Each structure stands twice: as C-alpha cells, then as structure tokens.
Amino acid sequence: MTEPAEPDFEVIVIGAGIAGCVAAYQLARQGRSVLLVERGEEPGSKNLSGGVLYSRGIQQVFPDFLAEAPVERRITRNYINFLNARSSVAIDYKDARLAEPANAVTVLRAKLDAWLAAKCEEAGALIMPGVRVDRVLIEGTRIVGVQAGDDELRAKVVVAADGVNSFIAKEAGLREKEPLNHLAVGVKSVVSLPRETIEARFNLTGDEGAAFAVVGDCTEGVGGGGFLYTNLDSLSVGIVVRLDDLTAKKKVVTDIFDHFLEHQFIAPYLEGGELLEYGCHLVAEGGLHMIGEIVTDGMVVVGDAAGLTLNTGLTVRGMDLAVGSAVAAADAIGTALDAKDVSQAGLAGYRDKLFASYVGQDMKTYAKAPSFLEVERMYKQYGELFANVLYGAFNLDTQPRQHMVKVARKSLARSPLKMRQLVRDGIAGARAL
C-alpha cells in the first residue's frame, strides 16, 4: 500500500470521550503524533453517561486513577429494585470488599473527560476542541484523514470515537441504521444535595456510594429501567427505555421520566435537592449483535461508536468497554504503523485483541442478554408477583396463615403470569446472564 504524500499526523482520533481519550493517550505514550478532535467547546462538554464506571480497566491505563481523577464515590452498595405502583421489592447488596480494591465508581463526564484530555495533552497529543469533523477523507477504499469545515487534516490512521450515533462509521459503510430494539434513550438529571444528606439518606460513610437499578412501574411498563446513583454532593437519576417499546406503546418519554422521579418510593431520596442539569443520551443495547465491522483501510471504530455497551440486567456497562476497546485499538494501530501497513488487514489485530480481552469475552458471554431483557413480563408482572407473595406473608389480617408455597401459588394464579412462563424465563435468564 502506498503512503499518502505527507500526513499531518500519524493518528487522528475523532471524539474526546473515554474511548477517544484513552486511545489518544496510549498512542501518544507510544511516541506517535496524535491529534484528538472534539466538537464540544471543551473536552467533556458533549459527554454524558448514567454515571457508574467499572474502573479496573481504566486503572490499568492510569495506575493512580482513583487518587488523581475526578471520581465521585466508590460503589459499595448495589440496590436492585422491582418497583410497582404502590409496592417495592429489592435486593440490597452491600459489601466492604467492593471498596478495597474499588470496583466501580460514580463519575460525571464533563469533569472526568476534561481530566482524561489533559492527560492526553501531557502525554504529547494535540487537542483540538470546538471542531466538528464533517466527514472522513477517502482515497480509493482507504480513509486518509478528516474534513472539518474547510480544513482537511491527513493521518495514517483515523480512530472513530464519535459516540453511539457514529456518523463517521455509518458514512464509511461500517454501520447501518440500527433496528429500534437495539437502541434505548436515557434521560437523566443531576440533582444537588449536601454531602451529609446523601450519606445519611443512602446509609454511606466517607466516599462510599450507592447504585440503584430499578425495573417495573418506574418505566410505566416500557422495557428499560430507572437508575439512581450517588455522587459526592449530587445524585444522578433517570430512566433508560427501549425505543421499539417506547414507540409501540406511544408513551411520552418525559412523562416516564417524571413518573419515576415523582414515584412515592423515589421522590424522598431527592427531597430538598436542586436540579443542576438535564440531559439525555442514546444507548446501544444490541450487545454482541450490534458490533459490526470495526476495522477498515485506515480506520478503526472504538467505544459506543462500535456498539460496545452491555446491559446484563444487573450491571450496565459502556465506559469500561470503551477503555478496553481503546487499549486494544491503540496496540493494534502501533503494530500496524510499525509494519507500515495500515490497511484493513494491517489493522486486523484490533478485532483479535478486542475479542481476546474482557470486552469481547463479556460481549460473547452476555450475547443472549438483550433478547432476555426484551421479555415484557420483566417490566410489570414479576415485581407485582414478588410483592404479592410478601404481602401475603406480612399482612397479618387475623385470618389463619397459609404456608408460603401456597401463598406463592395463589399469587401466581391471580397474576397473568403462567408457571411455564416463569420456568421458561428462569431458564432463559440463567442462560443469558
């Protein structure tokens, strides 16, 4: 393959999110000349996530990450909640082992990504904020750079880290329009509260944090869930709903969001708080099936742009997968640059490394999770069944008691759920998760 005349950089990275910053950082540390282009006014200013980062991967890139980076709280309490209109059943899992070593932290991306971009700059990457890449430059089959307004910038390799909408991957023919069951919309508010109030309300000390994952009435039966995460002196609270179900049920997304925040079992956590910011984000939920072509001549696709998110029902992951994909991509690009072969074949190591890492392995392990989570019953009937069984046990109404199994059977008989659905979902769940 012939080299382009004079590339301006060895690598141009589009998008200063987690994937883009980690890729730029790793490549700059290899001594490559790297340009990181970001359309936001500052790195981080376009970026938003639910807020929980499983941090082990990024700690491998930045060993002092937890001490240096602007992280909020270490998650030691995971609260998994079936929320019905007037009842709530939860598993409250708290574990000191999750604090040391830390496993997950809450983050606010405007702050975190600004820090990451500063690390890239320290490592020698050039950051260009406030610039939108309009298209990639293509010569023959090969991507040779980017165009932003009237400026053309050339590179040996382009990294598309432009997020879930990835116009770049679509334009390069690597991704098509996604079916709606592969996509969800997240709507989130950040609500400020005094530190002491958060610690008292969520039963936390020091920099411990809580993560609530909620299904059921919170989304008015639409496939998806609610979340509530503690930051140092604010809460990240919101919903994520699948677009196929949202549109089929003709629900108004902001009504669902309001319904969750105003729910009688959620509102008390927010009491006295002040809304600091309101945002939303498209979420890839297709899992393994959504990862398409991620390598072409002169370009690789990383992070959300590559469809790398994973909802297992218990953990919702994206940022850690962005880190893993960026590390794999930077390794493979380094090898390709050294071998002077940045064709699709030369860059193919990225896919291999990705699937050898926790990212690809976990995407495979949870390949069946998306279709399991499309089971309608998860979002209404199970929560009600659990609550009815417990109500039968706790509601001592002076009638003679019945054994739990009998109460459960009666509750099931009254529920629209059938025993065979319960068994089928149980088996499917065990296989998927």
Place this chain on the structure above:
Amino acid sequence: MKLPSVTERLTKNRFLLDEEQCHIEVNQEIAKATGTGQAIVACCPAHVYREEPDGTISVEYAACLECGTCLAIAAPGALTWHYPRGGFGVQFREG
C-alpha cells in the same frame, strides 16, 4: 423536590446557540405520512418538536440535547439531523 417543567430544566443547562445554522430539518410531508412527526414529538426528552394545530411539526433546535433519538426513530427522508457546528449546542458541566 418539585420537578421543574422541561423548559425550566433546560434553563439550567449551558447552551451556545448557533444563530446562523439550524441543525434539524423536518420534511413535513414524509413526517406526516409515516407517523414520524408524532413519534419524534413523544420521544424527544428536550421537547424540541411540537405538533402545531395545522398538523405540521415545529422545531425548537436551540433546546436540542443532541442525543440522536429522533434520527434513530425517523422514517427515511422524514428528518435531517446532524450535530451542531463545532463549539455550538449544549455544553454539559456535569455530564
């Protein structure tokens, strides 16, 4: 916490409005024929879209939070949507 209206919520955000270029355009005919119009009104967390009495869809692009949900659900040809020009649009301070 009394939940502010969507409009009030948006006033908490920092926006840099591109007064020269609107980044969203609805093809009214296709939007109407395909149902995209009503769908994007319901799906937009920022209430960018509104159905007017005459059935057309108006666009308040200044409020856009740039998630891309409308584009994902729009029928082919019903919506032109891209990111605002560099440096413009919503600028998250929390994220």
